[in-house]
Amino acid sequence: MGWQWFHRLGSPRWFYEKTSAWIPWLAVLSAALLITGAVWGLAFAPADMKQGNSYRIIYLHVPAAFLALAGYYIMAVSGAIGLIWKMKLADMVMKCAAPIGAVLTFVALFTGAVWGKPTWGTWWVWDARITSMLILFFLYLGVIALQEAYQHQDTANKASAILALVGTVNIPIIYKSVDWWYTLHQPATIKFTSESTIHPSMLYPLLVMVIGFYVFYALVLLLRTRTEILAREKKTRWVRELAVNNGASNERGQA
Amino acid sequence: MKFQFENLTDFLQMSGHGPYVWACYALTAACLIYLCVSPLSKRRKLMAELKRQARITEHELRQQTAQSQSVKN
Numbered sequence: 001m002g003w004q005w006f007h008r009l010g011s012p013r014w015f016y017e018k019t020s021a022w023i024p025w026l027a028v029l030s031a032a033l034l035i036t037g038a039v040w041g042l043a044f045a046p047a048d049m050k051q052g053n054s055y056r057i058i059y060l061h062v063p064a065a066f067l068a069l070a071g072y073y074i075m076a077v078s079g080a081i082g083l084i085w086k087m088k089l090a091d092m093v094m095k096c097a098a099p100i101g102a103v104l105t106f107v108a109l110f111t112g113a114v115w116g117k118p119t120w121g122t123w124w125v126w127d128a129r130i131t132s133m134l135i136l137f138f139l140y141l142g143v144i145a146l147q148e149a150y151q152h153q154d155t156a157n158k159a160s161a162i163l164a165l166v167g168t169v170n171i172p173i174i175y176k177s178v179d180w181w182y183t184l185h186q187p188a189t190i191k192f193t194s195e196s197t198i199h200p201s202m203l204y205p206l207l208v209m210v211i212g213f214y215v216f217y218a219l220v221l222l223l224r225t226r227t228e229i230l231a232r233e234k235k236t237r238w239v240r241e242l243a244v245n246n247g248a249s250n251e252r253g254q255a
Numbered sequence: 256m257k258f259q260f261e262n263l264t265d266f267l268q269m270s271g272h273g274p275y276v277w278a279c280y281a282l283t284a285a286c287l288i289y290l291c292v293s294p295l296s297k298r299r300k301l302m303a304e305l306k307r308q309a310r311i312t313e314h315e316l317r318q319q320t321a322q323s324q325s326v327k328n
Contacts, residue, residue, distance in 0.1 A: 034287075038280065043258055046259060053276060060280065060283045061279075103286050107286050111279040111282075115279070117275060201256075219291075220294070227294040230298060234301065243306045244306055246302050
């Protein structure tokens with residue numbers, strides 16, 4: 001009984017129908033959080049004593065980097081589940097997590113470079129944190145490329161799951177890089193084990209943004225996975241019926 | 256909590272950091288919108304394609320039945 005949900009996850013159709021109701025809630029919640037956090041961080045949080053207003057980039061840089069890392073865990077763990085239990089849905093989640101992670105890693109790298117210019121006087125340095133984030137970006141691109149490289153979906157899933165699992169070595173390196181090789185990138189300002197080195201007036205909008213990015217990530221991962229389910233099951237009866245009914249309801253809506 | 260800038264120009268310029276800050280917000284907004292729109296547009300194309308296929312199959316079936324009826328007559 002307790003494990004029934006796990007077996008049901010084997011059915012992409014069940015997952016698709018179950019998650020339909022979640023989409024609007026996630027969309028509204030993530031939009032509200034992201035807009036609130038961005039306005040708060042841009043206009044109402046006080047300027048930083050040393051960095052002035054350029055620090056306002058933190059409200060994008062840190063949440064994007066958080067989700068780039070969390071998204072990698074999701075991709076690697078679902079890759080492992082797909083390898084071990086041959087679960088179709090897990091393979092789809094792995095495939096869909098890769099482009100989202102790549103975009104978020106790109107956002108973290110881009111905002112970091114733009115923040116670096118007024119703060120450090122340079123767009124780019126081969127600092128340990130920045131280099132390991134660049135490797136993360138390439139790992140995501142590698143998974144995307146492997147998904148496209150094989151004719152057979154099963155082979156592609158196996159290859160990209162193995163790449164994703166091997167690449168997890170990079171994750172603790174990214175986390176610890178600011179402590180192990182302390183060069184240019186500043187150490188973490190939000191700490192779970194001790195007092196954060198950021199004032200509450202700056203911290204609260206950051207937390208709103210981080211939660212907003214998490215909800216947004218859940219939303220886009222669901223959207224992508226649901227589209228993937230339809231694409232892979234397009235020969236089945238339920239998807240065909242869905243397509244026909246979907247069109248009918250649209251026409252009714254227009255009339 | 257109060258608005259940190261004197262006026263809108265000050266808010267846009269952010270004492271010289273404006274271009275950096277606004278470039279980041281613009282790029283991130285574009286990326287997040289892309290992440291939302293791309294699966295939805297892919298889904299819409301797929302559904303339109305499936306619907307078209309269903310219409311073709313239906314049409315063929317109707318022709319077949321019409322032909323078999325005319326043969327009987």
